Amino acid sequence: MEYNFTEIEKKWQKKWAEAGVFNAENNSKKPKYYVLSMFPYPSGPLHMGHASNYSIGDAITRYKMQQGYNVLQPIGYDSFGMPAENFAILNNSHPSITTENNIKIMREQFQMLGIAIDWSRELATSRSNYYHWGQWLFKKLYENGLVYRKSSWVNWCDECQTVLANEQVEDNKCWRCDSEVRQKDLVQWFFRITKYAEELLDFSKVIDWPERVKAMQTNWIGKSHGTEVDFPLENSEKVIKVFTTRPDTLFGVTFMALPPEHPLVTQWLTDPAVKPDLASFCQKVINEDKIARSSADTTKEGIFSGHYCLNPVNGDRVQVWITNYVLMDYGTGAVMAVPAHDQRDFEFAKKYQIDMKLVINKPDSDLVLAEMTQAYTEEGVLVNSGEFSGLPSEQSKEKITSWLAEKSMGNKTVTYRLRDWGISRQRYWGNPIPVVHCEKCGIVLVPDADLPVQLPMNVQVGKTTQNPLLSVDDWVNTPCPKCGAPARRETDTMDTFVDSSWYFARYTDPQNDKAPFDINTANYWLPVDQYIGGIEHACMHLMYARFFHKFMRDIKLVSSDEPFARLLTQGMVLKDGYKMSKSKGNTVDPQEFIDRYGADTIRVFVLFASPPEKDVEWSDDGVKGAFRFLNRLWVFFQNLPTEFKKQLPTNSADTLQPAIKDLRYSTHYTIKFIKEDYEQRMQFNTNIAALMEHFNLLFSIKDTQNLNTSEKDVYRQACLILPILLYPYAPHLAEELWEICGHTSFVHEFGELDYDPKFLQKDEVTYVVQINGKIRGKVEVSADATDDAVKQAAMQIDNVAKSLEGQTIKKIIVVKGKLVSIVI
RNA sequence: GCCGAAGUGGUGAAAUAGGUAGACGCAGUGGACUCAAAAUCCACCGAGUGCAAGCUCAUGCCGGUUCGAGUCCGGCCUUCGGCACCA
Numbered sequence: 048m049e050y051n052f053t054e055i056e057k058k059w060q061k062k063w064a065e066a067g068v069f070n071a072e073n074n075s076k077k078p079k080y081y082v083l084s085m086f087p088y089p090s091g092p093l094h095m096g097h098a099s100n101y102s103i104g105d106a107i108t109r110y111k112m113q114q115g116y117n118v119l120q121p122i123g124y125d126s127f128g129m130p131a132e133n134f135a136i137l138n139n140s141h142p143s144i145t146t147e148n149n150i151k152i153m154r155e156q157f158q159m160l161g162i163a164i165d166w167s168r169e170l171a172t173s174r175s176n177y178y179h180w181g182q183w184l185f186k187k188l189y190e191n192g193l194v195y196r197k198s199s200w201v202n203w204c205d206e207c208q209t210v211l212a213n214e215q216v217e218d219n220k221c222w223r224c225d226s227e228v229r230q231k232d233l234v235q236w237f238f239r240i241t242k243y244a245e246e247l248l249d250f251s252k253v254i255d256w257p258e259r260v261k262a263m264q265t266n267w268i269g270k271s272h273g274t275e276v277d278f279p280l281e282n283s284e285k286v287i288k289v290f291t292t293r294p295d296t297l298f299g300v301t302f303m304a305l306p307p308e309h310p311l312v313t314q315w316l317t318d319p320a321v322k323p324d325l326a327s328f329c330q331k332v333i334n335e336d337k338i339a340r341s342s343a344d345t346t347k348e349g350i351f352s353g354h355y356c357l358n359p360v361n362g363d364r365v366q367v368w369i370t371n372y373v374l375m376d377y378g379t380g381a382v383m384a385v386p387a388h389d390q391r392d393f394e395f396a397k398k399y400q401i402d403m404k405l406v407i408n409k410p411d412s413d414l415v416l417a418e419m420t421q422a423y424t425e426e427g428v429l430v431n432s433g434e435f436s437g438l439p440s441e442q443s444k445e446k447i448t449s450w451l452a453e454k455s456m457g458n459k460t461v462t463y464r465l466r467d468w469g470i471s472r473q474r475y476w477g478n479p480i481p482v483v484h485c486e487k488c489g490i491v492l493v494p495d496a497d498l499p500v501q502l503p504m505n506v507q508v509g510k511t512t513q514n515p516l517l518s519v520d521d522w523v524n525t526p527c528p529k530c531g532a533p534a535r536r537e538t539d540t541m542d543t544f545v546d547s548s549w550y551f552a553r554y555t556d557p558q559n560d561k562a563p564f565d566i567n568t569a570n571y572w573l574p575v576d577q578y579i580g581g582i583e584h585a586c587m588h589l590m591y592a593r594f595f596h597k598f599m600r601d602i603k604l605v606s607s608d609e610p611f612a613r614l615l616t617q618g619m620v621l622k623d624g625y626k627m628s629k630s631k632g633n634t635v636d637p638q639e640f641i642d643r644y645g646a647d648t649i650r651v652f653v654l655f656a657s658p659p660e661k662d663v664e665w666s667d668d669g670v671k672g673a674f675r676f677l678n679r680l681w682v683f684f685q686n687l688p689t690e691f692k693k694q695l696p697t698n699s700a701d702t703l704q705p706a707i708k709d710l711r712y713s714t715h716y717t718i719k720f721i722k723e724d725y726e727q728r729m730q731f732n733t734n735i736a737a738l739m740e741h742f743n744l745l746f747s748i749k750d751t752q753n754l755n756t757s758e759k760d761v762y763r764q765a766c767l768i769l770p771i772l773l774y775p776y777a778p779h780l781a782e783e784l785w786e787i788c789g790h791t792s793f794v795h796e797f798g799e800l801d802y803d804p805k806f807l808q809k810d811e812v813t814y815v816v817q818i819n820g821k822i823r824g825k826v827e828v829s830a831d832a833t834d835d836a837v838k839q840a841a842m843q844i845d846n847v848a849k850s851l852e853g854q855t856i857k858k859i860i861v862v863k864g865k866l867v868s869i870v871i
Numbered sequence: 872g873c874c875g876a877a878g879u880g881g882u883g884a885a886a887u888a889g890g891u892a893g894a895c896g897c898a899g900u901g902g903a904c905u906c907a908a909a910a911u912c913c914a915c916c917g918a919g920u921g922c923a924a925g926c927u928c929a930u931g932c933c934g935g936u937u938c939g940a941g942u943c944c945g946g947c948c949u950u951c952g953g954c955a956c957c958a
Contacts, residue, residue, distance in 0.1 A: 259952080262875050266954045273958080291958060304958085341956065372956050382958045391956050464957060585953080655896070656883060664883065668897055675911095676896085682911090723887075733885065736895035743895090815891045820939040822891060846925075860938055866890055870938045 050681040052645030056779040060161055068112075068793060069163045071119035073555070074571045080116040081572050082108045083551055083611075085580030085588070086123045089149035089171070090130035093156045095620035095627055095653075095665065096581070098637040102650040102776075103617055103659045103731070104579045105162045109775040110725055112163065112795040119572060121554040122157060122164045124150050126173040128543035129207055129223055132476035136509050142476045143504060146173055156638065160646045161779055168557045172546035173476070177553065179499035180563035181546055182481040184595075186492050187602055193239040196490070201469060203231035208514075209472045210235065212542060214267075214587045236480060236539060237467040240594045244268050244463045247593055252608040257616055257660070263585040269464025274448045276383065276457040278303060278356040278365065280311075287311065287356050287367070290378030290462050294447045295440040296385040297360050298432040299406035301396065303367045304349070304382040307332045308375040315352065325350055325369070332371045340371055347372045347395045359456040360447070361433060370395065378462050386422065393422035406431050407440055468591065470542040475506055475515040477540025485527035485534035494528050500536070514538050547588055548595035551575050551610055563604070570606050578611035579659075581619070589614070615729065618662035620653065627665070635665050647777035648674045654731040654776055676739060677780055680769065683746065684784045691751070691763040692788040697803070700757035706748060707758045711806050714765045717741040718802040721772055731776065738772055741765070771800055815866040816841045823847045826867075834861040841867040 063069065071079075084104040087097055108120040126146045134149070135142035150171060157164060170177050188194045202211040206226040210233060215222045240247075248268055250261050273292040280287060287303060305312055307329035316326055328350045332340070349370035356365050365383075372391060373382050386396035386403040396403055405416045407427040414423055426440045435443050451457030471480070479500040481493040493500055503522040506515050516538040517523065527534035549563065555572040556564035574596075580588070589611075596610040619626050622633040640649050652673040656663045703711065720737045724730055745765050754762060767788060774781040774794045785794045809830055814837055816824045824844035828837050838859050841847060847869070854871040861867050 257876095259875055263953050266874060269954075269957070271957070289958080293958080345956075347956080372958095374957070377957050384958085389958070391958080394956095462957080464954085582952085658884090661884095666883075666897070669883070672896055679911090720887090727887070730885095730887095732883090733887095733895080736885075739895055813891085817890085817939065820937090825891075858938065862890060866939090868890080868938045 050678045052647065052677075052779070053642075055783045056159070056161060056646055059779045059782045060158060062782075063161075063163075063793075064166075066793070068795070069118075069120065069165050070167060071121075071165050072117050073568050075117045077115070077117040079572055080108075080111040080118045080577075081575045082111070082118065082120045082577045083554070083575045083579070084120075085578075085584070086125050086547070086550065087153065088128070088130040089124045089126050089146050089153055090134040091149060092152050093160075093637055095635055095637055097153075098160065098649055099620050099653040099663060100579055100581075100617055101157065101160060101162045102653050103615065104577070105160075105650070105778075106654060106731055106775040107577050107579075107725075107729070108163045109778055109795065113771070113774065113797075114799050118163075119165060119168075119554070120163055121168040121170075121557075122154075122162075122166075123168075123170040123550055123554065124153070124172065125543060125547055125550075126150065126171040127178070127477045127540075127546055129209075129474065129476075131173070132474060132508060135476075141504070141506075142508060143173070146171070156641075159641055160637075160650070163778075168554050170550065170553060170557050172478070172543070172550065173502075175499050175501055176558075176560065177550075178478040178502075178546070180553065181478045181541065181549070182493070182498050182500060183495065183563060184549060184599075185481060185541065185545075186495075188238060188598065189492060191598070191602065193242065193598065194236060195239065195467075196234060196236050198232060198234045199469075200230045201233050201235055202228045203233075204228055207474070209474050210469060212469050212544070212587075213466055214468075214590070233471075235469045236471045236541075237469050238545075238594075240468045240591070241463060241465055243594050243597050244270070244465050246597055247465075247590060253614070254612040256611075256614045260582065260585045260589065260614060260616060264590055267465065267586040267590070271462050271464070273378075273460060273462060274444070274451065274457055275379065275460040276451060277359060278383065279359070280367075281355040281357060281364065285311065287381050288379040289381045289383045290460065291383055293385065293388065293444075294451070294457075295429060295435075295443045296388045296406055297358070297383070297447055298429075298435070299385040299387050299404045300358050300363070300365055300383045301386060301402045301404055302384045302392075303356055303365050304370045304373045304384050304392070304395070305352070305367060306371075306373040306375045306380060307369055309369075309380055312352070312369055315354070322353070325352065329369060332369075335371070341374060345371065347391065347398065349395060349399065351399075359451065359454070366401065368395075368399075368401075376466065377464065387416065387419070388422050388424055390422045390424060393419075404431060410439075468542075468594075470545055471539040472542055473514040473538075474540055475502075475508055477543060478502075478546060479516075480537045480539050480541055482537040483525060483527055483534045484537060485530060485532060487532055488527055488529045488534075491527055491529050491534070497528065502540075516540070544588055544591050548591045549599065551578075551592070552596075552599065552605065566604060569604065573605055574607045574609055574612045577613045577615065579615045579617055582616040585616075615659055617659050618657065620663050620665055622665045624664070640670060644670060644674045645677075645779070647677055647780050651677065651735060651776050655735040656732065658730045658732055676742075677777055679746070680742065680773070680784065681780065683742075684766075684787045687766060687787075688751070689789075690759060691766050693790070694763075695767045696760040696764055700760075702755075703758055703761065707754065707761050710744060710748065710765050711761045712809065713741050713744050714761070714768055715802040715804075715806040717772065718768060718800045719807065722799075722802070734772075735776060738769070742769060745769075768800055770794055771797060812864050814841060814864075816844060816847050817866060817868045818847065818850050819870060820868070823850055830864070834863075837861050837867060841869070 082104050084100045108118050111118045131142050131146045135145040138145055202216045204211055204221040204226060206224045207221060211221060216228050219228055221228055248265060248270060250256060271292060273290055274294040276289050277286040349368045352367045352369050354367045356367055358365055384392035386392040387405045388407055403416055405414055406429060408414055408430045409427050429435050429438050429443050435447060448459050479502055481500045483491045485491050503519045506519055508515060523536050525534060525536050552564050552569050556568045559565060592610050599605045622635060625631055625633060627634045637649060652670045653663055655673060656669055717737050721734045724734050751762055770781040770784040771794060781794050811827050812830045814826050814828055815822060824846045826840045826844055828840050856869060856871055858870040
């Protein structure tokens with residue numbers, strides 16, 4: 048007989064589907080558990096990353112099923128966007144065709160892997176019954192003042208022919224296609240995510256997120272406390288507002304630094320009397336690449352504007368310079384320069400021979416301005432600072448800020464690094480922005496009754512230099528919904544991250560055609576109890592989804608504060624130390640291994656190789672190892688005598704031979720170990736190791752026919768826990784073994800196993816004996832022995848006695864049940 | 872520079888509250904079965920030293936606390952990830 052995994056896996060997949068065991072029940076009285084793995088792009092068949100991701104999610108799902116929860120594990124496809132569009136171009140087809148084709152292939156593969164998915168809830172973001180509600184949410188955002196349109200310099204990828212959000216640019220390269228990103232001035236739609244900056248910093252409402260992800264988002268949002276100070280412009284009503292984290296250096300300001308984009312500069316440039324070199328400098332800097340400009344090693348350049356402003360604390364005349372090192376979109380877009388105490392300002396002042404003024408002195412020694420080769424940026428004591436001289440810098444920050452506030456010349460303030468989310472994409476395969484541009488009425492939202500704005504299908508996709516939608520005249524030209532005059536549709540589509548920002552909520556009520564989802568149903572399921580996905584989305588999807596969720600809460604669509612209560616960031620599957628990729632040619636096709644060893648083998652391998660957050664190095668031998676384990680189990684149960692099948696006994700007899708007593712201990716210990724692991728750390732690799740260990744012990748007991756009745760009960764129990772504990776990792780084989788044992792119900796219906804602490808008490812305990820911390824022997828002592836008895840037993844060990852000869856014992860420490868430590 | 876994570880055999884990794892370092896697996900070695908191979912089963916498997924009992928060394932490096940440190944504390948080194956002319 049042979050372990051025919053193909054047949055076994057098909058058989059159980061069919062049985063599960065027929066019985067509908069994975070269908071989750073909305074608004075059930077049972078406690079719910081919502082497990083979600085980040086949905087895939089349908090741009091080809093499943094890869095190993097998916098196999099790993101869903102194996103983890105499925106282990107959790109099945110365990111929760113065993114615990115009796117009403118479990119929801121849905122699946123969907125992130126089917127709009129570049130990967131899907133590019134796949135179609137490559138195959139000389141239309142994305143609507145290739146996408147649905149790929150979905151079909153992926154669906155079959157998920158089924159072949161035996162993932163416990165509620166297929167009735169399947170969705171795809173490119174289907175109009177889904178994107179309809181994305182458009183509806185866009186309108187809600189718009190109506191709540193969270194959408195605006197502005198012209199700005201944006202990240203442009205020539206390869207993808209579209210704009211990228213800041214989060215989607217890595218190292219000045221496109222996060223998706225890795226080609227160089229350049230700056231382009233375009234009119235864009237933005238979501239005001241910055242309105243939620245403060246709340247996004249607060250992770251107190253999540254239950255368990257990796258510190259790493261929280262730190263990354265916190266970094267990205269970049270909150271900074273400081274003071275806003277008004278510098279009145281000389282001979283003008285205007286003020287220059289600056290943001291500074293160092294109000295203590297305010298008396299040391301010797302110039303003001305503005306970027307050429309600053310509105311004040313723009314206005315100066317309109318003056319016909321403006322010097323030509325000033326205008327040409329500004330032009331030059333603006334045309335420079337934004338990213339090159341904001342890199343720290345770019346040489347600082349500037350030009351004196353001819354204008355002065357006044358320092359509010361001492362009335363000093365301050366030169367206003369236009370420079371290339373100040374960023375328009377951070378803080379107020381203006382910097383008060385303190386050369387003596389800021390390295391950048393120091394370099395700039397040296398280069399252009401601008402005055403410096405020392406206002407912070409070292410606490411213990413005197414600084415001499417003329418001798419300084421770099422700025423003094425540390426804390427110190429204020430000097431040359433009027434009434435604030437003599438104060439330590441930390442204290443003076445508060446004092447100077449309140450002084451400014453009293454005089455209405457400044458205020459305590461907070462700035463964030465986070466920018467609003469640019470969601471316009473100039474690509475065809477995305478969710479159309481539901482807006483019509485009318486010459487008379489301006490921007491008009493498409494009325495709810497006309498939603499969804501259907502994406503036209505008669506579009507030739509391919510390499511284009513403009514958005515393909517622009518060429519679909521009968522789609523673009525449409526009457527204004529307000530006045531009926533001829534108008535044009537918005538042709539930008541939404542970033543696909545918009546689609547993925549609320550899909551977890553749609554799963555709760557995926558067929559709803561009146562609303563994105565029913566509020567009560569969503570509130571029954573949300574938040575997602577366990578989310579699983581890659582770390583690469585820390586500052587993208589995971590932040591956008593939190594933003595959307597908080598918005599949906601504010602408009603009363605959901606009642607929870609966070610979308611994902613627990614987050615597990617799974618590692619990648621590597622081959623030869625690198626992430627698998629087609630370009631590197633180091634991919635492994637999961638299908639090939641499913642065909643050769645079965646789905647259970649792949650699942651056990653990826654879960655056993657390392658803990659879920661860590662990368663897994665693919666190993667063909669490792670897969671064979673996993674297969675060996677499953678095969679051994681199958682053979683074992685094939686040969687298991689009938690008397691060890693069926694009913695799970697509880698046994699409390701004490702007259703057992705030692706090997707069987709150990710087996711009973713192992714049975715209860717394994718149950719306990721795995722249960723606690725699920726609750727505390729989810730390290731499936733050690734769970735599977737514990738299962739192997741238990742099975743190895745069981746396997747080593749050969750003479751089962753001569754056991755007495757109680758011993759046989761113990762043996763039977765040791766056997767029957769295996770399919771139950773194996774179920775989350777290798778569900779097909781677990782069901783098969785359970786059936787071999789004579790059961791007609793599914794494994795999960797048995798419920799959760801419980802251990803009896805009584806059997807975790809050993810009557811003999813091994814004590815390790817140390818002398819001065821070095822191990823000198825071991826001794827078996829009865830578990831209820833007194834400390835003194837343990838000491839006596841320890842001293843009698845030959846090796847210990849020998850080492851103690853002629854030595855004075857200073858102290859003996861007995862750690863109950865563990866060791867004896869003798870100090871000499 | 873700031874923030875975060877990690878460094879353990881040939882190898883993937885264990886060690887849950889400071890208590891036997893290397894569980895479990897892979898690879899390897901020897902053996903059984905076989906004409907042979909595969910599969911399977913049994914045994915060994917950190918380094919050094921010893922006939923052996925044993926002893927010594929060993930968790931990136933250097934110190935410290937402790938009867939006892941992979942684990943705690945101080946100081947470094949390396950690698951990976953995030954942020955960065957952010958005022």
